[in-house]
Each structure stands twice: as C-alpha cells, then as structure tokens.
Amino acid sequence: MHEMSLAEGVLQLVEETAQREGAQRVKLVVVEIGQLSSVEPEALRFCFEAVAQGGIARGAALEIVDVPGSGWCQPCAATVPMVASYAACPRCGGYQLQPTGGSEMRVREIEIE
Amino acid sequence: MCTVCGCGADEAKIEGGEHAHTHVHADGTVHTHHHGDDHEHTHSHDHAPDGAHSHVHRHANGSTHVHEHVHQGEHDHDHGDLDYGAGPARAHVPGLSQTRMVQIEQDILSKNNAHAAKNRACFDERGIFALNLVSGPGSGKTTLLVETIKRLKDRVAIAVVEGDQQTANDAERIRATGVPALQINTGKGCHLDGHMVGHAIERLAPAEESLFLIENVGNLVCPAAFALGEHHKVAILSVTEGEDKPLKYPDMFRAADVLLLNKCDLLPYLAFDADLAEANARRVNPRLTVFRVSATQGDGMEAWLAWLTAGLEAQRAKRNETVTALKARVAELERQLAGH
Numbered sequence: 001m002h003e004m005s006l007a008e009g010v011l012q013l014v015e016e017t018a019q020r021e022g023a024q025r026v027k028l029v030v031v032e033i034g035q036l037s038s039v040e041p042e043a044l045r046f047c048f049e050a051v052a053q054g055g056i057a058r059g060a061a062l063e064i065v066d067v068p069g070s071g072w073c074q075p076c077a078a079t080v081p082m083v084a085s086y087a088a089c090p091r092c093g094g095y096q097l098q099p100t101g102g103s104e105m106r107v108r109e110i111e112i113e
Numbered sequence: 114m115c116t117v118c119g120c121g122a123d124e125a126k127i128e129g130g131e132h133a134h135t136h137v138h139a140d141g142t143v144h145t146h147h148h149g150d151d152h153e154h155t156h157s158h159d160h161a162p163d164g165a166h167s168h169v170h171r172h173a174n175g176s177t178h179v180h181e182h183v184h185q186g187e188h189d190h191d192h193g194d195l196d197y198g199a200g201p202a203r204a205h206v207p208g209l210s211q212t213r214m215v216q217i218e219q220d221i222l223s224k225n226n227a228h229a230a231k232n233r234a235c236f237d238e239r240g241i242f243a244l245n246l247v248s249g250p251g252s253g254k255t256t257l258l259v260e261t262i263k264r265l266k267d268r269v270a271i272a273v274v275e276g277d278q279q280t281a282n283d284a285e286r287i288r289a290t291g292v293p294a295l296q297i298n299t300g301k302g303c304h305l306d307g308h309m310v311g312h313a314i315e316r317l318a319p320a321e322e323s324l325f326l327i328e329n330v331g332n333l334v335c336p337a338a339f340a341l342g343e344h345h346k347v348a349i350l351s352v353t354e355g356e357d358k359p360l361k362y363p364d365m366f367r368a369a370d371v372l373l374l375n376k377c378d379l380l381p382y383l384a385f386d387a388d389l390a391e392a393n394a395r396r397v398n399p400r401l402t403v404f405r406v407s408a409t410q411g412d413g414m415e416a417w418l419a420w421l422t423a424g425l426e427a428q429r430a431k432r433n434e435t436v437t438a439l440k441a442r443v444a445e446l447e448r449q450l451a452g453h
Contacts (some may be wrong), residue, residue: 002303002304002335002338002339003335005306005335005339006221006222006305006338009221009222009223009224010221012222012224012408013217013219013221014217017215017217018215021215036333036395038337038364040336042114048206076279078240084363085363085364085367085397086359086360086363086397095395095397095399096398098399098400099367100114100430104220105220105221105222106219106220106221106222107216107217107218107219108216108217108218109214109215109216109217110214110215110217111212111213111214111215112212112213112214113211113212113213113217
C-alpha cells in the first residue's frame with residue numbers, strides 16, 4: 001500500500017537532515033518498520049530506490065530493521081507476541097488483543113559523508 | 114503514491130480548479146509554495162560531543178561491516194544545547210573515516226501527523242466533531258452520508274469533504290441536501306492526507322459546534338495510515354461484500370472506532386452472515402462499536418444518529434469546559450490584581 005508516499009516521507013526526512021549536516025552523500029538509511037505497521041518492507045525498498053534517484057541519497061543502502069509485534073491480551077493479562085493484526089493470542093487462542101508494539105514506521109538514523 | 118494502484122502525489126487538486134499546492138489569496142494574488150518549507154526541526158541526537166565510536170551495519174545482502182566515525186558536537190540534547198554551528202567544515206580526527214551516523218528518530222508520517230494535529234486543534238477550538246468515513250468503493254458511503262445529513266441538518270450545522278480520484282459527483286449529491294460540500298480530487302492519489310484536509314477546512318470555514326464529515330477515497334488500504342485530524346474513523350462495510358473483509362484488510366478495521374454494516378435490508382436475499390462479519394471485525398479490533406443500518410430504508414439509523422449526537426455534545430461540553438476554565442482563570446487573576 002501507499003509505500004511510495006511513505007518512501008517520499010523517508011526521503012524528505014533524510015534529505016533535510018543530510019542538508020542540515022552539510023553531507024556530500026548519504027550512504028545508509030536505517031528505518032524501523034514494525035511487523036504490525038502498514039508497510040510492506042520489500043515494496044518500501046523498491047520505492048525508496050526509485051524516489052532517491054537524482055538526490056543526495058541516490059544509491060544509499062536502505063536497512064530495514066524489523067520490530068516484532070506485541071499485544072496486550074485481556075484474558076491472559078499479559079503482553080504476548082503478535083505476528084499480525086488479526087492473529088490470535090498464542091497463549092489462550094482468543095482475539096482480545098490490543099497491539100502494544102510493532103506498529104512503528106520510523107527513520108532511525110542515516111550514515112553520511 | 115501507491116505501488117498497488119499506481120497513484121501519484123502530484124495530481125491532487127481541490128475543487129475550484131487550482132493545484133493543491135498553489136494558493137490564491139483574498140486579494141487575487143497567487144503563489145505556489147514548496148512543502149519542504151515546514152518550520153519543523155529535526156534534531157540529531159549524538160551520544161557524546163567529540164566522541165568517536167564504531168557501529169556494526171548489516172546490509173540488505175546480508176554482509177556486515179564495522180566502521181568508525183566521529184561525533185563532533187552536533188547539538189547534544191542531553192544538556193539542552195543546540196549547536197547549529199557544528200557545520201561540515203570542522204576538523205576530522207586523523208585516522209578515522211569521515212562518514213558518521215546522524216540519528217533522526219522520526220516517524221515516517223510525522224509531516225502528515227503534524228498537519229493532522231493542526232486540523233484536530235482547529236476542530237477542538239471550535240467545538241467541531243469531525244469524522245473520517247472510510248470504506249471500499251460501492252459500500253454506500255455517499256448514500257449513507259446523504260441520509261444522515263437529511264436527518265440531522267435541522268439540528269446541527271454540517272460541512273462535508275468528499276475525496277475521490279476524479280469527478281465532483283459526490284460533492285454535488287451532498288450539496289443537493291443543502292449543506293456545503295467540497296470535492297477534493299486526489300488525481301492518482303489513493304487517499305486524502307492531512308494537508309489536503311487543512312485546505313478544505315480553510316475553504317469550508319465550518320461553523321462552531323458543527324459536524325465535519327470527511328468521505329475518504331473509496332479504498333480499504335491506504336487511508337488507514339493517514340490521519341486527517343478526525344476524532345474517529347468510521348468504517349463502512351456493506352452486506353453485499355464478503356464477511357471476511359475485516360480479515361483481508363485488517364489495518365483499516367483496526368484504525369476505525371466505529372463500523373457501520375450497511376445495506377442490511379438486503380440480508381434476507383443474501384448468504385451474508387452478519388454475525389460472522391461482526392465477529393471478524395472484532396477479531397482485528399475488539400473495541401469496535403458496530404451499528405447495523407440500511408441507509409436507503411432507514412433501518413438502524415436512529416442508533417447511529419444517537420452516537421453522532423453524543424459525539425457532538427461531548428465536543429461542545431469539552432469546549433465549554435475549556436472556556437469556563439479560562440473564564441475562571443481570568444476572574445482569579447483579576448481578583449489577585451485587585452487585591453494588590
């Protein structure tokens with residue numbers, strides 16, 4: 001979905017930072033993508049390469065750090081791993097799960113020179 | 114832009130003709146502005162000024178390398194200092210690579226979220242109740258809006274934003290009910306964003322304590338991620354679709370607070386299991402409020418209208434509370450001044 005908008009969002013943050021830091025080139029971009037976020041990592045990688053063409057981040061490597069999903073299970077009263085937003089609790093098999101982690105889509109850092 | 118539907122960011126336009134990024138002022142002057150000019154600052158958070166250390170990087174191809182780099186006093190925020198003078202011309206420590214890591218730590222959607230927060234503040238200030246209506250194409254969103262408006266418009270002021278890739282058909286249908294509506298054509302875009310809605314608010318100038326309804330582009334995927342400043346997302350699913358849609362498109366049903374199961378008057382003629390659809394929706398979102406309605410026949414509309422009315426009253430009360438608190442504060446300050 002809409003990975004191109006998101007790739008443009010990444011690029012905007014990267015270019016602003018690189019410019020402010022007076023960088024000549026961006027070598028690496030590290031993003032954190034949660035397992036429960038609405039991003040398909042491979043689509044983001046493809047789109048980022050496309051939008052970065054012609055700018056300071058051209059050819060930069062994109063490192064995607066997976067953030068595992070987790071949720072709060074009401075019946076278990078515990079935080080449990082969650083692999084998808086429609087997944088059942090691995091302990092009790094119920095669906096009373098509220099996602100608590102793994103929905104992030106963040107640019108963590110960039111490597112510049 | 115969307116890899117699925119191939120939509121682009123450059124063709125959005127707000128009804129009225131001009132490009133979304135071009136503004137016409139009251140005096141007739143026109144200017145085009147660049148969106149990178151937001152007055153926001155990203156901060157780099159370096160761990161130690163003048164510190165040198167190494168990082169291990171894992172690349173996409175699986176290879177790993179370690180490299181060293183130097184942090185040279187880019188605003189070390191632990192001490193509250195902002196040193197924008199630490200430019201690129203400073204000396205490098207001999208023997209170390211000139212590459213360095215700069216932390217960004219920002220949400221990819223931070224720009225959109227900032228626009229959305231601004232819209233939200235504007236709604237709250239004026240005591241407006243704002244909803245973002247989302248669904249796949251053909252669920253009956255516009256008919257539901259029209260029927261909702263007909264039943265409410267004598268009691269509350271209403272303004273509507275219509276999002277579609279092309280045509281102003283939906284805005285025309287809304288205007289036929291007598292309430293103001295603005296069409297936003299997203300061009301190749303697959304969703305409305307906070308910036309577009311900000312302009313729509315300026316254009317529509319919604320009344321205080323009114324209802325602001327945003328009908329998003331018919332798409333169960335992309336609009337889930339883009340906040341517009343609304344108080345609630347309301348998802349609409351019609352019984353002519355599949356019961357498993359909430360499982361197929363979980364992001365949208367998780368992002369919504371309310372689900373309207375529409376076209377329920379057709380249930381006797383369909384194999385659709387409404388209980389199963391509700392169970393599937395609650396599976397991805399246990400806190401979902403569900404209303405079964407038929408916009409064309411009026412079934413179930415009272416419960417939905419009651420929910421809307423309660424939301425409007427809550428917004429009003431919240432605003433009055435703020436105003437009352439401010440008045441009390443002013444009175445208290447005046448009393449203190451008079452005492453001196």
